[in-house]
Amino acid sequence: MALSGTKMVEVGTTNRTHLKDYEEAVTEECAMLLKIHPSNYRITGFHSAVPREELAALAHSRGLIFMEDLGSGMLIDTSAAGLSSENDPTVADSLRAGCDIVTFSGDKLLGGPQIGAIVGKKELIEKLKSHQLLRALRVDKMTLAACEATLRLYLRGDVRAIPTIDMIFKTKEELLEEAKRFSRRLKTYFKGTRIQRLTIEVVPVNDTVGGGTFPQSVLTGYAVALRLPEMGSAGKLAEKLRRGSFPVITGAAEDKVLFHLRTMREGDDRRIIGALDEILRMPAERTY
Template sequence: MNAPFHLPSVDKLLQHPHTATLLSAYGKTQTTQAIRSAVAEARIQWLGSKNAAATPNAETLIAAACQALAQRFAPRLKSVFNLTGTVLHTNLGRALLPQEAIDAVAQALATPSNLEYDLATGGRGDRDDLVEDLICELTGAEAATIVNNNAAAVLLCLSTLTAGREAIVSRGELVEIGGAFRIPDIMQRAGATLVEVGTTNRTHARDYENAISDATALLMKVHCSNYAISGFTKSVSDAEVTQIAHAHQLPMMVDLGSGTLVDLRQWDLPHEVTVRETIEAGADLVTFSGDKLLGGPQAGIIVGRKALIAQIKKNPLKRALRVGKLTLAALEPTLRLYLHPEQLATRLTTLRLFTRTEQEMQAQADQLQPALQTTLGSAYQVSTAAMSSQIGSGALPVESLPSYGLMIRPTERKHSGRQLQQLETAMRSLARPIIGRLQDDALWLDLRCLEHTDQATFIAQLSALTTILSHHHERHSA
């Protein structure tokens, strides 16, 4: 006959000295629930095994409750190491904010602010006023307004200017952005009738001319930042389309997508058309993102003619799509950095990552390789290797940046695919997950986004990686 099964009561466990820390951290309601669940789980396991020797003591039950509480209250949004080689990685949060923006957001979180309060008059203010002058100075536009992302910016412009009328766009510019979000779908939601002109690879000025009718509301150009067509191609410049539009008293709108405020060639980076260049080409409205090449928070920025911006701001959708104080708090100091071009490459985090030298990353790889090799042992071979980074988020899709990092291959070719999957999973299980990329039968860790300030944390986690991998091995061996 089995010995009797005895578990401590929930009340007794709540009075245990080890529970005091849980009560302080999580409160009585959550701690009681966790302990009750731990006791119930222990009872279910005993009924399945009928093994009285396996009866957990109070410390074991409290430890189980502690683990459950820690998991429940752990943040879902975690800091990770982005070693994918994609700097503006959409799934990993895109641009990292400069320190000036981080400090401004912290202050906006902690204190009231003049978000919509005019300090000069004591009356109601316009939240766009906090950044409009800066944006106009940096772009050459007459006016500006801000919404929550570039897709919203495009939607708002089209809803205001083309509802019930036609918008003319080159067939080669009907792009799809992330998450199967397509320009034609946005136009349909805005109430515009899409008129496609030209072909996928060639569009001529006469195609725009021939499509204009009494129902035309505007001509639109879409900067194809997330793909490129090569070979037998023809497109019409912004300036040419502007001339055609203005000859018919129509506005011309440009969706720049990523959008940059400076000529990247001064840092030996590939050229991307700037917002100022687009305004100078005659565009009446330009939309672009705040969290891509600009290096700020997620936002959609609309710049252009003052009369058109005023019309857009009266659209009821503007309130639904407007940004909050945290976005504006982060955007203003980010924009101010552009007023100091000689310091931009060091102070703007995104640009600093773009401009890291291959030699700097190679030296970093040489420092990290021995530690990672020691952690992984003889089962893996860790080597330093030249790599290619990309800017990401649809910007300059065919351009790459010379980079350097660590390449990890299983020592034995047999089951190497499974080993790499296990290693990738283990790295994603760390307190600060390491996200690399699997390619060519290896796990690549591109170091472009691993700044020296984070290197110590990266190394400190390696001991935990050993434990996780051993648990994986035990499960597969069982």
Template structure:
């Protein structure tokens, strides 16, 4: 019988593997070769299966490459897709490769054809316009709050911005949009009431001091019952009558309608309804890097681009590269996780449970509702499944390597695969089995 160890990949073949080669360039050939040799030795000694050699080499080299930072990779087993505490959107492979490619010298502000200075990030801006044809022009700044700040400062500094009282929101960690906007010299004038605001409320508040009409998507809460709000179309018509621009902050970064999120506003629809400018985040439902997007009227976008504040809020080449790759590349992790099939998730979860049960781990498969997170679609459940373990598993999983963040609910530790790529499942299984083997209160309730 042929010895399976003969199938262990050769050192030169592993170093030439595309996934490995990218990491070799980051950690150096000497360090990379040492990792390869150690991993091959583990396989020869039977401590590692042959088929795990290449994935383990990639995992160990990635850990080495990340060792220059205090940030630790985490497997997100919470079922919350855009998890703020975990850095919101995980970048897809195309975006990661783009960031690596852009780390050196690149033509971010240079036209190589004539050697002259060119518009910064022109490829990314073209990708945004291609993704949202309703936008005449686009601008990228460093986050969603910055996009709104720049728009309201350029259009409303020293003037009044009309906004519904029901849209004076706080978006998390005590951060309030009214404070942000007024910090740059604009004055917010509230119209209507908390639960009911009509276009006539805006009309009654118009004056020569009005700089813009502002509509803010509440994102992380809903007001229900006896309610009313002015539509984008109504406000756009009012703005055109009086020559006043309408700025709509959609928040989540959805660029086009998504049937799975029917109440979530998207940039294309809002612009089609008549908004002059739309501001949004790039690192939420779009699934890209942290960025703020401004889309809409070419004249107004140019006005924002010329404003002195734009320089302070601009993004670097790495963000531009990642955003362009997210827009033009394959589906990134966030929309893939949002649209993950409950049937597929159940199949994966039961397979995981079978492996754990076979190792003597007390486990149960339970239905769960995942969440979009990041303030997006707060009332939309994402049907899925989870492996339920004793609560005491939570803390050891967080402290492991790799760290695993699960969800604590009703005295149980729930491991949800919605946000766990299939290529990370083996690492997750090893982490779970490691906690089970280590004991340390994992089978008890613990404190998490």
């Protein structure tokens, strides 16, 4: 913006913005209307914002470009997973609403590599591609290859192959079965150790989505709760797991370490048991 000499004019207020605020801010020097996704925060209570359809109509009636930054760049409808898309549109939703340019991230909820994406009207994209800064700021070929591979999964309809999407769409029934299996594996493992007192149970949990789009949204899931009084508090056990040769990051509640099944991938059960085994085999003076 500094290079182009652009001046950004904010309209409305934090919690209440109306179409007239945009109309009154448009001058002969105005070239674009810009709508920014709130990303990692939400305004609750009495508030108002202008729908993108109305902003697109205003922009086009005044000969202006309408651009929206979507942040996380969801490509599919997540309502089936229990996440409301009312305030979190997909990229296609924004384009259908009349946006000329839409920007978003290739990682986060899209599930690909860290990349900045710009889509929209061909003539505008061509102008951006011809700018000399593109050569300096464009991503490398390996990142582009990773992004392409991710997008091809969307095109094939194989979205569950993308870890982020698979985690979001795991059902409570799937998670419960996985939690029961992992619980049994842990119990079998500890039978062969020196540990005499322990608690292993499957507990319901709320999994936070985050991802730059759903900061307040949670999905109901399950975790395996582990308590090892002989190894100290849950905080101490969680620290030992983090410090292992294969770090394991856990949750904790009610003095129990929690392994959330939603974020566990294939083979993680073996890795967790390996990490526990490493801790138990340490000399007593080193288990802190």
